Amino acid sequence: MTSERGSPFYDALGRVLERLGTSLQSFCPPCDTVARRVLEEYGAMFVAEGVRVPPVCVFGDAAEVHAFQREATWRAAVFGDATVELQPAALEALVAAREDTRALGLDITARGGAEAGRRGFDDSLRLWRSRCDPALEHWCARGELTTEEAERLRGLGLREQVAAVLELEDRGVFFSKDLTKSILYSVAAPGASQHLAMLAFDAAEFRDARVRDVLARRGWFQTVRSDLPHFTFLGLTERELPARGLRRVETDEQVFWIPNTKAVNRES
Template sequence: MKLPIRNKKIIPRIIRKATFISIVILMIFILVASNEISQHKLARTAQPLNGCLSNDLLACTDTSKETILEPFIPNPELNEQQRFLSAIARKLPVPQTGTYEYIMLRAYGAVFVNPNVGIKLPPKYIFANEQETQEFQATLTMGHVNGAKDCYLQKPASDALNKARSLQKIPLKSGYGSGDCTRTFNTNLRFWHKYANNQVLAKVKQGKETKILGVVAPPGTSQHLWGLAIDLRVGSKEQRKALNQNGWFQTVGNDVPHWTYVGLSEENLPLFGFKKQLVRDITYWITPL
């Protein structure tokens, strides 16, 4: 059957148009694939931190952002403080020495080296009020602590804790309550006023008072606000071993019931700069600042 002359002209145009579209799609696919490969190589080979190998630790800046594809390991040639701060600088600016933020980083900064990709860290070291705290907590993926009433932590932290508690019976400090787990800003403030006042806070900010930090955290600075700390009643080596094997450690000196989800194995804590401190037969892993 012979095709009309009009159809004979249209069909080649359709074929040419389809061929052109196919070529364009192929080119786009090649460009996208090439870009993904380049980004992957860049993420693997780019230096994550600029200036961290120099003497100026405050020059450490995060240049890798979300392109980090492999677990971060500090340069073992750096000293303890440099290794710790290099891990911090990947996520937050390192505050100036002597500032209130630096003092809080020294006391409670263990959480900021947590390598677990499922953990979300706050965008700042100190929250100013309840609104800032709630806005951050609303972005978290929370998990329930088994056998506890109204006790929630960030899910990787609760999963690790539940695993430890499946190995050993480890009760909460209060036995049940949310005050042991993730807290509101107002709860943090209430605890502060129970043990201290504004005059003490002023001394803390000036670096003149530090002992209180092992008793209670100043408003807006508690690790409990991030959903990465819990108060427990621990009295045996077996309980401590179960917690340590699942990334939980005591990181706030003299705060016996306080446990922090660091997400590292005990053997890797020194690599990240943590210093081992033994106080009344209790091992604390404190920051090297």
């Protein structure tokens, strides 16, 4: 269990929530362990600058997402063969990044069509099921789960289902696409995707270090470990990130900026 007080991420988040006029208690209740886990996996976007961030750590339903998106507003541009929608500042920075890459003879295009940018709640639900259902079938076939257990899990409410999946993963029954890691590194828990906040973009060119450099210089960083094509608009320079409670992690030869939830020990 991580400490809320004295960790760089929760300190930075606390300042953001104060500006929003809310508290950590109502934003992401400590008793909701799934929401907390999700916050610590995808929470980097909450320290973004110059954009709106959601007033809750996990959206509860389509209506909440709708209300947030309408208030934050979005703009559209064509990337490759897809029309991508993002919060205005995020889109502007992405278009500028694309100009930068073109000057280098490169390009930035959307991966996976329009879903590379703004998504709705139902999209996040469908993506969740696209990982969950095959994994359940696989683990049943392998004898790790009984059909009754799988049925019970399918019938759970959304929050309970996420909790049940994470519990199974604790004993090595993984739900990512390749079934070797947590589902959270494969798709977001429904309601928690940064794409719902219109601050995320999946880039087809994510393997090109030059493209990643250009994106970072325009405020776009990788913030979800193992989700390689996924970039988050933070509107900050790389040097500013540690002071915003993010720490640098290198995985798969790429750099990720994730919530730094390690408590700073001030006692000894």
